[in-house]
Amino acid sequence: MLYGLCFLxxxxxxxCVVVKKNMVKIVLGIMIMEYAVNLFLIMLxxxxxxxxxxxxxxxxxxxxxxxxxxxLSRCVDPLPQALVLTAIVISLGSLALMISICVRIxxxxxxxxxxxxxxxxx
Amino acid sequence: xxxxxxxxxxVPLATAFFLPLLGRRxxxxxxxxxxxxxxxxxxxxxxxxxxQGVYQVGKWPIPLGIxxxxxxxxxxxxxxxxxVSAAAMLFSVRYMEQYTAKAKYLSxxxxxxxxxxxxxxxxxxxxxxxxxxxxxxxxxxxxxxGCGAEELExxxxxxxxxxxxxxxxxxxxxxTYGNTGSLNMAHISVAIQNFGLxxxxxxxxxxxxxxxxxxxxxxxxxxxxxDAHPSAPAPISAMLSGVLIKALGVYALMRVxxxxxxxxxxVAWILISLGIVSMIVGAFLALGQWDFxxxxxxxxxxxxxxxxxxxxxxxxxxxxGGNLTWASLAFLGALxxxxxxxxxxxxxxxxxxxxxxxxxxxxxxxxxxxxGKLPVTRATxxxxxxxxxxxxxxxxxxxKLIMVxxxxxxxxxxxxxxxxxxxxxxxxxxxxxQRYVFLGDLPDSLRNIKEERGSMVVAMVVLAILCVCMGLxxxxxxxxxxxxxxxxxxxxxxxxxxxxxxxMGSM
Numbered sequence: 001m002l003y004g005l006c007f008l009x010x011x012x013x014x015x016c017v018v019v020k021k022n023m024v025k026i027v028l029g030i031m032i033m034e035y036a037v038n039l040f041l042i043m044l045x046x047x048x049x050x051x052x053x054x055x056x057x058x059x060x061x062x063x064x065x066x067x068x069x070x071x072l073s074r075c076v077d078p079l080p081q082a083l084v085l086t087a088i089v090i091s092l093g094s095l096a097l098m099i100s101i102c103v104r105i106x107x108x109x110x111x112x113x114x115x116x117x118x119x120x121x122x
Numbered sequence: 123x124x125x126x127x128x129x130x131x132x133v134p135l136a137t138a139f140f141l142p143l144l145g146r147r148x149x150x151x152x153x154x155x156x157x158x159x160x161x162x163x164x165x166x167x168x169x170x171x172x173x174q175g176v177y178q179v180g181k182w183p184i185p186l187g188i189x190x191x192x193x194x195x196x197x198x199x200x201x202x203x204x205x206v207s208a209a210a211m212l213f214s215v216r217y218m219e220q221y222t223a224k225a226k227y228l229s230x231x232x233x234x235x236x237x238x239x240x241x242x243x244x245x246x247x248x249x250x251x252x253x254x255x256x257x258x259x260x261x262x263x264x265x266x267x268g269c270g271a272e273e274l275e276x277x278x279x280x281x282x283x284x285x286x287x288x289x290x291x292x293x294x295x296x297x298t299y300g301n302t303g304s305l306n307m308a309h310i311s312v313a314i315q316n317f318g319l320x321x322x323x324x325x326x327x328x329x330x331x332x333x334x335x336x337x338x339x340x341x342x343x344x345x346x347x348x349d350a351h352p353s354a355p356a357p358i359s360a361m362l363s364g365v366l367i368k369a370l371g372v373y374a375l376m377r378v379x380x381x382x383x384x385x386x387x388x389v390a391w392i393l394i395s396l397g398i399v400s401m402i403v404g405a406f407l408a409l410g411q412w413d414f415x416x417x418x419x420x421x422x423x424x425x426x427x428x429x430x431x432x433x434x435x436x437x438x439x440x441x442x443g444g445n446l447t448w449a450s451l452a453f454l455g456a457l458x459x460x461x462x463x464x465x466x467x468x469x470x471x472x473x474x475x476x477x478x479x480x481x482x483x484x485x486x487x488x489x490x491x492x493x494g495k496l497p498v499t500r501a502t503x504x505x506x507x508x509x510x511x512x513x514x515x516x517x518x519x520x521x522k523l524i525m526v527x528x529x530x531x532x533x534x535x536x537x538x539x540x541x542x543x544x545x546x547x548x549x550x551x552x553x554x555x556q557r558y559v560f561l562g563d564l565p566d567s568l569r570n571i572k573e574e575r576g577s578m579v580v581a582m583v584v585l586a587i588l589c590v591c592m593g594l595x596x597x598x599x600x601x602x603x604x605x606x607x608x609x610x611x612x613x614x615x616x617x618x619x620x621x622x623x624x625x626m627g628s629m
Contacts, residue, residue, distance in 0.1 A: 010293070014286075017282065017286060023278065026282055027282075030282065030285045030286065030289070033286070033289045034285075034289055034292075037289055037292050037293045037296060040293070040296050041296045041299075044296060044299065044300045079299075079305070080296075080299070083248055083295075083296075083299075083305075086248075086252060087292060090252065090255045090259075093255075093259055094255070094258075094259055094262070094281070094285055094288075097259060097262055097263060097281065098278070098281055098282075098285070101262075101266055101274055101277055101278050101281065102278070104266075104269065104274050105271075105274045105275065105278060108270075108271040108274060109271065117275055
């Protein structure tokens with residue numbers, strides 16, 4: 001169910017990229033797709049009522065074996081969170097570049113409408 | 123001799139961050155340093171031919187840590203990235219004087235090289251995505267480097283489609299991780315062999331194919347390429363067409379399809395049809411172009427179709443349980459065509475840059491009779507055109523011949539016929555270039571032009587010599603065994619990749 005909503009968000013972003021005529025809206029559509037994928041990654045690793053995957057000194061005392069079995073069944077998978085952090089940084093980089101190119105295009109063509117920005121064809 | 127694998131990424135990355143520090147006055151030093159960096163990368167790539175190895179970043183064993191894997195396929199790609207980037211860098215020494223902010227250009231260039239080397243070496247699927255994004259973002263910025271209206275427009279188009287491709291790849295990575303619980307390619311492959319493909323993984327595979335095909339500009343996904351490649355400065359067009367679409371698109375596609383998921387009948391058919399459609403559509407669209415660089419860009423799509431077709435053909439033969447000799451012949455043809463194309467297409471883009479710099483135009487109809495004015499450009503362009511059209515004994519002939527033999531032996535006569543037909547179209551296309559640029563009457567406006575001397579000429583001549591000599595790669599056995607055969611073996615082995623990486627990693 002939640003995954004379905006996530007996919008819905010993804011398709012909204014894709015719709016936005018394909019249909020919208022305004023450059024800034026296209027950029028927003030790309031970002032919506034990016035967030036949908038990030039959300040999906042987070043949900044993959046999340047567990048309702050789980051604990052943070054951090055081990056304290058007192059927890060280690062009963063012995064590693066016991067700890068891991070009990071711990072693994074309760075803790076949240078930390079890997080997707082690390083991936084999402086990386087993906088957010090990357091998308092920040094491309095977002096900054098995209099917006100700055102939009103601004104430069106506006107300076108050249110005085111419009112954000114992609115149907116009017118058509119010097120390249122063929 | 124084995125080179126520490128992280129150097130392939132670390133050298134260009136470190137140089138890229140150091141160059142802007144040199145400031146305005148250090149332009150000469152920056153150019154020299156950048157050339158040293160690409161030159162040393164080429165040397166590393168040559169030294170690592172025939173080696174295999176796994177490097178575990180931070181000594182963490184896989185699957186806990188990230189690993190870099192060097193095998194035949196990676197070594198082949200590293201070599202072609204090294205050759206093309208060294209030549210393009212040499213060409214930009216003089217060519218980029220027309221632009222301001224040369225130091226920024228050089229560092230973006232090196233970032234792109236670092237990203238490509240990383241993609242080729244990475245053994246971790248998320249790491250592959252990170253390097254893919256480094257290379258793509260640098261290339262978006264480089265396409266817009268001129269900051270003219272058309273460059274910006276092309277860059278925006280490229281960026282939108284490129285970002286969608288990256289997001290599809292990230293989505294596929296998330297699905298793969300959710301279904302196999304690993305990000306390491308070798309371990310994903312083991313999990314898939316043990317439990318088979320479920321619906322989620324099949325969806326992930328189709329997303330991977332779509333994402334990488336967007337990066338490789340195969341035909342239904344090609345809309346950005348004919349705008350982006352001509353708009354970039356000439357050495358960057360050479361890099362984009364020569365190696366970027368191959369490293370980010372075709373290489374990643376091969377790695378994921380053959381070594382991680384394992385090739386199957388439907389996937390092989392998808393690759394074959396993508397290849398054939400790209401070949402034919404690209405060639406027809408190129409025939410009608412009057413802009414020199416745009417023609418070259420469309421022809422890149424068509425030539426990349428050859429590579430994907432050859433790979434798909436090999437995959438089809440393997441998945442049908444056919445004769446492995448013909449499958450490896452198809453792979454051999456495809457991989458040889460890949461490196462051939464990276465050499466002659468980058469040479470063609472460099473010559474187009476030389477012509478554009480002298481005449482100030484890219485329109486074929488406004489040129490003519492330049493043969494006397496630009497003798498070296500003319501000669502190198504001739505060699506490259508002959509190679510791409512497949513005139514013996516130039517390089518393109520051998521790769522096409524091998525693919526035709528493989529197709530006939532595997533009883534795909536119609537595929538062989540299409541290969542020959544598109545080859546004829548390519549010949550017509552490049553005769554048109556020769557006719558309109560170098561032959562005919564010299565327009566009055568171009569009476570006083572002269573050819574650039576120095577590093578630009580050196581870069582073009584080196585690539586032209588390589589074009590002539592590429593045929594030796596298949597004729598001389600030692601070269602073939604050391605350079606091409608390990609790469610073919612990496613594809614033929616398919617899922618054996620995982621066992622090899624895991625055993626090398628535990629050593």
